[in-house]
Amino acid sequence: MRLCIVGIGGCGGHLAEHFLKNEDVTILKKSLGDHVSFGGVKGLWLEADVQETDNQDFFGSLERGEYPGYLIPHDVIKSDSKASRAVQDRYGYDIKKQGFMRQAEFLKAIFEIFDTDEVVKSATLSEYESTNPILRSAWDHIRPCTTLAGAENNNKASELCDGILFLISLGGGTGTGFVNPITGYIRRERSAYPAFVLAVLTEEGVDPQQRAKEAKRDMGAMISLYDLVTKKSGIGVDGVILVDNQIMIEKFGQDYPAIDQYIYQAMKPFVARHHYPGENLPSLALREKFLEGLPQPPILVPCYHRMKRHNDPEDELVKRAINEGQLFRCDPKMADRAYVFTRGFMKFDEIVNAVAKYTGLSRDRVEPWRKLGESRWDEVLILLRNPYGGKDKACEDKVTLEYRLHRTLRMALKYMDDPESNLIPEGMPDKTRDALKDYFYGKNGIRNEFKRSLTRIEKGEKPFFLNEKNIFEDKSERSFENNENHENLPDDEKIRKIVMEEVAKILGERA
Amino acid sequence: MNATVVNIISSTDMLSNFLSGPLANISSNGFLGVGLFVILLALGLGLHKLNMMRTYRRVVSTSKGLEISEESLCEEMFSRQGSNFNAAAVSAWILLFIAFAYFYFLTPSLFLKYNYFQVPSLASSPIGFFLFGFLVLLLTGIASAFLPRVLYSYCQVSKREKMAIMLAIPLLVVSIIISVYLGTKYPAQEANLRAVAFFALFISQIALLWPVYLEALEGVR
Numbered sequence: 001m002r003l004c005i006v007g008i009g010g011c012g013g014h015l016a017e018h019f020l021k022n023e024d025v026t027i028l029k030k031s032l033g034d035h036v037s038f039g040g041v042k043g044l045w046l047e048a049d050v051q052e053t054d055n056q057d058f059f060g061s062l063e064r065g066e067y068p069g070y071l072i073p074h075d076v077i078k079s080d081s082k083a084s085r086a087v088q089d090r091y092g093y094d095i096k097k098q099g100f101m102r103q104a105e106f107l108k109a110i111f112e113i114f115d116t117d118e119v120v121k122s123a124t125l126s127e128y129e130s131t132n133p134i135l136r137s138a139w140d141h142i143r144p145c146t147t148l149a150g151a152e153n154n155n156k157a158s159e160l161c162d163g164i165l166f167l168i169s170l171g172g173g174t175g176t177g178f179v180n181p182i183t184g185y186i187r188r189e190r191s192a193y194p195a196f197v198l199a200v201l202t203e204e205g206v207d208p209q210q211r212a213k214e215a216k217r218d219m220g221a222m223i224s225l226y227d228l229v230t231k232k233s234g235i236g237v238d239g240v241i242l243v244d245n246q247i248m249i250e251k252f253g254q255d256y257p258a259i260d261q262y263i264y265q266a267m268k269p270f271v272a273r274h275h276y277p278g279e280n281l282p283s284l285a286l287r288e289k290f291l292e293g294l295p296q297p298p299i300l301v302p303c304y305h306r307m308k309r310h311n312d313p314e315d316e317l318v319k320r321a322i323n324e325g326q327l328f329r330c331d332p333k334m335a336d337r338a339y340v341f342t343r344g345f346m347k348f349d350e351i352v353n354a355v356a357k358y359t360g361l362s363r364d365r366v367e368p369w370r371k372l373g374e375s376r377w378d379e380v381l382i383l384l385r386n387p388y389g390g391k392d393k394a395c396e397d398k399v400t401l402e403y404r405l406h407r408t409l410r411m412a413l414k415y416m417d418d419p420e421s422n423l424i425p426e427g428m429p430d431k432t433r434d435a436l437k438d439y440f441y442g443k444n445g446i447r448n449e450f451k452r453s454l455t456r457i458e459k460g461e462k463p464f465f466l467n468e469k470n471i472f473e474d475k476s477e478r479s480f481e482n483n484e485n486h487e488n489l490p491d492d493e494k495i496r497k498i499v500m501e502e503v504a505k506i507l508g509e510r511a
Numbered sequence: 512m513n514a515t516v517v518n519i520i521s522s523t524d525m526l527s528n529f530l531s532g533p534l535a536n537i538s539s540n541g542f543l544g545v546g547l548f549v550i551l552l553a554l555g556l557g558l559h560k561l562n563m564m565r566t567y568r569r570v571v572s573t574s575k576g577l578e579i580s581e582e583s584l585c586e587e588m589f590s591r592q593g594s595n596f597n598a599a600a601v602s603a604w605i606l607l608f609i610a611f612a613y614f615y616f617l618t619p620s621l622f623l624k625y626n627y628f629q630v631p632s633l634a635s636s637p638i639g640f641f642l643f644g645f646l647v648l649l650l651t652g653i654a655s656a657f658l659p660r661v662l663y664s665y666c667q668v669s670k671r672e673k674m675a676i677m678l679a680i681p682l683l684v685v686s687i688i689i690s691v692y693l694g695t696k697y698p699a700q701e702a703n704l705r706a707v708a709f710f711a712l713f714i715s716q717i718a719l720l721w722p723v724y725l726e727a728l729e730g731v732r
Contacts, residue, residue: 024593033594
């Protein structure tokens, strides 16, 4: 497994910097040779704000051929672009806007317009030879790092990445808004190419940098997380690794570089190379493992611990990782699988036994992959799959995943219900206003979906996010839905029940 | 002010005593110096082999029932250290051997029978020093290219260690320049300068082998 690290937005960029730093020596920060990163990873930073890129000196401009580099995808749109004008005139959105201040729905809307509006599509196609030049531009810069590029540009196949790890914060900014459209775009080209997301949920209270209220950030976070986990397998990402910045703040205070360093350290067993012989797992196989038996991408909670090397470290390492090293609070007993990545000398069976002991999972639901470690240190990263559900009122218990997400959802709803939120801005064309109104406050809008999700969390149902929501529906799909009289179709639960009954019947007949 | 001057004077005295004391004794003893050089090198290679064997044993002992070949483990352990570092490491090893040869075998002061002056055609040539160095380069070139790959590709080399290896280059250049200077002045002797050249050579060798020693040390802990 070799991952392409794509940091999106401010937080994603800071995290990506740790993953992509050069391990080779340089003189005055100039390297004459290849860039060598930990785990052989490659990657880039996608940003929407030019000022953000000016305020750092790690990433150079990809457009100028520098590596590691940043890209401002919407720079591909020229100021006098017809497509840009069409979007502005028809929908009231300025696609050249610098940065996205806590508005997850802004990017979501823009990319949906490119996907659904025939006028915009044809204007864009005639101008850029692509119906979505912003995403095309981003993908064109990610693709050469991946195995999809093959032997193009004299790449060595063994040095190309067989999967992508997106690094974002769920704060409602660029990362939150960009991750779903870009993964959706990649999926259209390659439905089976592994893509994982490491998403950092921002801390409680007011954000000290941008002074964005928690409720506003939480609405962005929930819209993005909702989109990430409601897309069907093969359409969305293959797993969302969640990190709660609240836990990091409790550990490190407001020391954000230390937090980034810790998250990177915790993810090292995941991205590291030097596998135990015969245990080298391709990203594609990991993708299959993550999605096994699930119709939707899973939430993965990382638990990490490292300690000085000693004999038989497995039990203590696993115990500490699960009890003290959760990067997002959860009840490990609720997980339905555990994927374990170790660095150091550890026995396979002992790892399985320890994880089974502390999570209550059966041994066949624990999947360890061992790697050789650093001198003197042993470390373990356990990704607990969907560690929630099954318990009524679990959301009242502070040490559950439900508690945090329930709070975030409530905050998101509070923001939606606040008249000052101005989610449907004045001066937008009717088309956009209607679409936003429908998306936020319609009968099947996101507000009602969030309310239903709250109820599901309270009842301990799993998963709690169900139906994918778009702001601008594809007209062709909408007409199909109308013809089929969508209102009379049974809901998801009924369909699930019917399918289950049919499967049971077939199996019974076979038996 | 006075205290600072006293401190500087006493530091200079200490350095001078060190250079003319134990360091001068070792640096002026050819057999001891060559022995030390060979022992450090052999120890480095031996410890590297032991490190590899220890890793193999640990992997085998934690892989119950699985057959693991040393080759497959070596393949997994291989890490790219970067081309800047590789170039620096190869250069440093080449310079180490040249500095070693210049220090011990340029003049008859340490080895009366085995030195550059024993080859009159070379010694009388205007580019004799250069040809001598070039000859050493040819003789040790393969080893210099081979050693960094063997020693650093299978162990963890931190960025600090890489920097130390890179800094060995100017240190070795200093050692070579001093040796050449002493060779030019011969038969006149300068014990302190010789000690500096020896010190630079010795420290550089330690820096080049340090990642291997450290790994062995950490393995023992």
